[in-house]
C-alpha cells in the first residue's frame with residue numbers, strides 16, 4: 001500500500017467535483033480566471049506515439065531548466081490557483097527530474113491545498129512512480145490499445161529506429177502492471193483514450209482493459225490534428241457520435257467516464273447532437289468537461305520560461321515567467337482576437353464554448369458568439385476585459 005500524503009481539507013475528486021473544469025471558476029468569479037497551470041518538465045520520451053500532441057517538441061537531449069523557485073514565485077502570485085498539471089514528454093524519464101522538480105512541485109501544491117495531476121506513459125520502473133504517488137492527486141495515463149501489438153504500432157510509429165515486438169510487449173506489460181500496482185496502492189489513476197480513426201470501433205474493448213487495470217476514471221477525447229496528429233485522418237461528426245454511443249452502451253457504469261473537448265454543443269440545430277448530449281447528461285457517473293486550455297489554464301515551459309495556451313502550440317508564446325506575471329499573461333490572452341472568437345458562455349448548458357482546435361476542425365465558419373443554448377435569454381458572448 002502506498003503511503004498517500006493526503007491533504008484532508010480539500011474535497012475528494014469525483015464526478016461532482018472536477019477542479020479542472022473552467023465552468024467552476026467562470027461561475028464563481030463571473031469571468032474566466034486563471035486557476036490552473038500546466039508545467040512542462042521534460043521534452044524527453046522513450047516513446048514516439050503517432051498522435052503525440054507535443055511530438056514536434058520531443059528531443060533526445062535537452063538543456064537545463066530554470067530554477068524551480070522562479071516558477072514557484074510566479075505560482076505564488078496567482079491568487080485563485082487551484083490545480084497544477086505536470087507534463088512532458090515523459091515527466092519521469094529522468095530520475096533527477098522526479099526528485100528535484102516533480103516532488104518539490106507536488107509538495108508545494110499539497111502545502112497550498114492545490115490539486116495535482118501528472119501526465120505520464122508509466123512505462124518507466126514502478127519505483128519512480130511510487131516515489132511520486134504520495135504527493136499526487138491524479139495520475140493521468142494514455143490508453144488507446146487492445147493489446148501489445150497495437151501499443152507497438154501506435155506508440156513507436158514516429159520512432160527513428162524500428163522497435164521490436166519483444167521490447168514493445170515488455171514495455172506494454174510494464175505499463176499495465178504499473179497501472180494496476182499504483183491503483184491498488186490507492187492512487188487515482190485516470191486513463192485517457194482518444195477517439196480517432198484507429199480506436200473509434202474498439203473503445204468498448206479499450207474500456208474493459210482500463211477497468212481491469214483498476215483505473216478510477218476513463219477520460220475520452222476526440223483526437224484533433226495538431227503536432228504529430230496533424231497528418232492523421234480526422235473522424236467526421238457522425239463517426240464520433242456513433243463511437244460515443246457504442247462506448248456508452250458497453251461501459252461499466254461504476255467507473256467515472258469523463259468526456260472532454262467534444263465538438264457537440266447545446267446550441268446545435270442537429271437532432272442527433274441533442275440526443276447525444278441528453279444521453280451524456282442522464283448517464284450515471286458520466287461528466288463532460290469544458291476545455292481548460294486558455295479558459296482557466298496556461299502552460300509554462302520550465303526550460304525557457306515561455307507561457308503558452310496549451311492546445312495551440314503553433315501560436316507564439318504569450319509571455320515568459322522571467323519577466324511576466326501569469327495573471328497578466330492570462331489577461332492578455334483573454335483579450336486576444338483569437339480568444340474572443342470562442343468567448344461564449346451558456347449557463348443553462350454549463351458550457352463555455354469550443355476551444356480553438358475544435359472550432360477550427362469542425363466549425364470553421366461558425367460564429368459561436370452569436371449562438372445560444374435553448375433557454376438562454378440573451379446572447380452568449382462573455383464579458384471580457386476592456
Ligand code: SF4
Pocket residue numbers: 265266267268344345346349351352353354368369370371372373380
Ligand atoms: S456556450 Fe457557446 S458553444 Fe456552448 S452552447 Fe452556448 S453558444 Fe454554444
